Amino acid sequence: MNSEIKFHFLSNHQLSNNLSREQLNDLCTSANFRVADKGENIFFESDSDTRVFLVLKGVIKISEMSESGIEMIKEVIREGDFFGDITMNTYTSEVEYAVALTDDTVICSFNRIEFEAILNRNPMLAVNFAKHVGSKLRKLEHRHSNLVFHDVKTRLINFFKEWAFSEGTKSGNKIVLNNYLTHNDIAGLISTSRQSVTVLLNELKDSGLFNYSRKHIEISQNAFAIN
Numbered sequence: 546m547n548s549e550i551k552f553h554f555l556s557n558h559q560l561s562n563n564l565s566r567e568q569l570n571d572l573c574t575s576a577n578f579r580v581a582d583k584g585e586n587i588f589f590e591s592d593s594d595t596r597v598f599l600v601l602k603g604v605i606k607i608s609e610m611s612e613s614g615i616e617m618i619k620e621v622i623r624e625g626d627f628f629g630d631i632t633m634n635t636y637t638s639e640v641e642y643a644v645a646l647t648d649d650t651v652i653c654s655f656n657r658i659e660f661e662a663i664l665n666r667n668p669m670l671a672v673n674f675a676k677h678v679g680s681k682l683r684k685l686e687h688r689h690s691n692l693v694f695h696d697v698k699t700r701l702i703n704f705f706k707e708w709a710f711s712e713g714t715k716s717g718n719k720i721v722l723n724n725y726l727t728h729n730d731i732a733g734l735i736s737t738s739r740q741s742v743t744v745l746l747n748e749l750k751d752s753g754l755f756n757y758s759r760k761h762i763e764i765s766q767n768a769f770a771i772n
Contacts, residue, residue, distance in 0.1 A: 546580070551576070552570070558599055560599065563673075564667065564670060564673075568670065579651070586642060595656075596657060600627065601653060603645060604622065605628070605650060618733035621734065623712065626681075691735075
C-alpha cells in the first residue's frame, strides 16, 4: 500500500477531523497498515505489544471465548471506529480477539506508547480521540440498558434500528443493509440463542417487516414503529 493510499484512508477516518496535512503525515509515518480478509484474525489481546487499531474500511467483531468454548461478541467495530487498548492502561484479557467480518478490511495500528506520544504532539487529535471514546462509552451504556430492560424481540428490533441508522441505505419505504452477520453473531450481540434469533427473524419476515438473506437485509420503515 503506497503512501498516498494510506493518506487517503487516514484522512477519511473520524479521528482525523480538522487535522492538517502535516499532522496526518505524522499519523501515516507511525501507523502499520494491514488488509484482512473475512474471517481473518486481527489480533489477540494476549499479544505482548498492546496497540490501538483504526478501522479504515470494513467491519470487525470483538469477541471473547467463554470457559466452555462459547463465543461472546462484545462489540461490532465499523469503518471510522477504533478499538484495542483505547484506555491506555495496558489492560489485557487473554480470551479477547478481533476478527474481520468483511473482505478487504483495511486497518492501521499504533503501538500504545507511540500513540500516546502522537496525542501529546497533536492536541486536535487528542480532542477527537477523547470525544469518540466518550461516544463509545455511551453506546455501550445504551446496549447494556437494552439487554437489561427489554425482552429478546425488542432487543432484536432495537439492534436492527441501530444498524440501519449507522449503515442503512433508503430504498423506497425500506432500509437496505449489506449483511455480514450470521444468526450466531446477532444472537451473541443481543444475548440470546441462535434458535431464538432464527424464530424471530422468520416471524418478522412473515409479517412483511423484514426480508433477510445472507447478503442483504431489507427492513420496512414500519418496523421502526414497533416498541
